[in-house]
Amino acid sequence: MEAEIRFGDFVREVSLRQTHISFNELAAYPKLDNKIVPINRQNEKLKVSLKDIYRILGPYTTVRFVDQVKAVIPLAIYLMFFQIFILRQGIADAALICGGLLSVMVGLMLFMEGLKLGLMPFGETIGNTLPVKSPLVVVLGISFLLGVGVTFAEPAIGALKAAGQIVSVEKAPYLYAMLNEYSGALVLMVGAGVGLAAILGTLRFVYDWSLKPLIYLSLIPVLLLTGYVGIFDPELAKIIGVAWDCGAVTTGPVTVPLVLSLGIGVASVVGRGDSSLSGFG
Structure with a gap:
């Protein structure tokens, strides 16, 4: 069954930064004896380092996180200037507010992805x-x-x-x-x-x-x-x-x-x- 997608979504998906990773870099080579014959052993679990996880998830999450940054940061800047220049009040607990904004952006990223992949279909x-x-x-x-x-x-x-x-x-x-x-x-x-x-x-x-x-x-x-x-x-x-x-x-x-x-x-x-x-x- 054919499905139509928006051109903007298509461009965003194909424009992701991609890095090819060899499977040999993820899985260990089998040990060889003196006759160059692999030694029979139980299959080892696949090991993925934090660097490899970033390489896999980085291109996918970066685009979506940047979208939320573009939506939240201008509003936060507007509210900051409004409080400073109009209300004549300083910004209290700036570190706490920045942490809250970061949590909002991460939450919106996950929420929008959940809507796109789950609720709307x-x-x-x-x-x-x-x-x-x-x-x-x-x-x-x-x-x-x-x-x-x-x-x-x-x-x-x-x-x-x-x-x-x-x-x-x-x-x-x-x-x-x-x-x-x-x-x-x-x-x-x-x-x-x-x-x-x-x-x-x-x-x-x-x-x-x-x-x-x-x-x-x-x-x-x-x-x-x-x-x-x-x-x-x-x-x-x-x-x-x-x-x-x-x-x-x-x-x-x-x-x-x-x-x-x-x-x-x-x-x-x-x-x-x-x-x-x-x-x-």
Whole structure:
């Protein structure tokens, strides 16, 4: 089965620095007797030195680590200058911050590689296989469950729940209750919203719906409701921010790759429109 790859990924892979290593350098030569006949013995374990490990993994990891350096370092420099020149504060615990940035870059490198090799092929395989072998109702149910599941796995959801600990119950009682006492229900409702969006995206592919009406029908009522609550209910107005933040945290590093790959898989099976550029929207 042929697979398409992005030209940028192809160029990045073929441009890796490669070093050829002879197998004789990795394995010891067999001992010979006086008649130049190898002495029979048990096979020895293959020994790989740290230098050889670097030669093998270095070209593979260097490119991926440099990508994360290019993404993190500019942001770190911006925050440093902002703190020094705008906030007029020095950088405390610089060594600890540098160690944290290094850990972030290494973690992002491993995380992105895991998404590329594990999560995205998983979603695309489901999108390719499920519509062929199962009826539409099953496809919609699986899409909904995936939307709920990836929301619980989203790291930003945990950060949102942790933010509830700094909310004052006297100043914002509804917000405090939502982020502390009913945090599980909040995450479940956010997951249900993602699952519903996945269902609508699947139906859009099946029935060839346009994306614009779906955006208008969902966004305009939300904007009207936000304006009404902000003007006529001061207490509920305090949860408007977290309501919109819940929509932002669902577009995180776990939800987006899985939903995007699932949409690409479904689009390739349905075969309507430009499936190579399709997504759930």
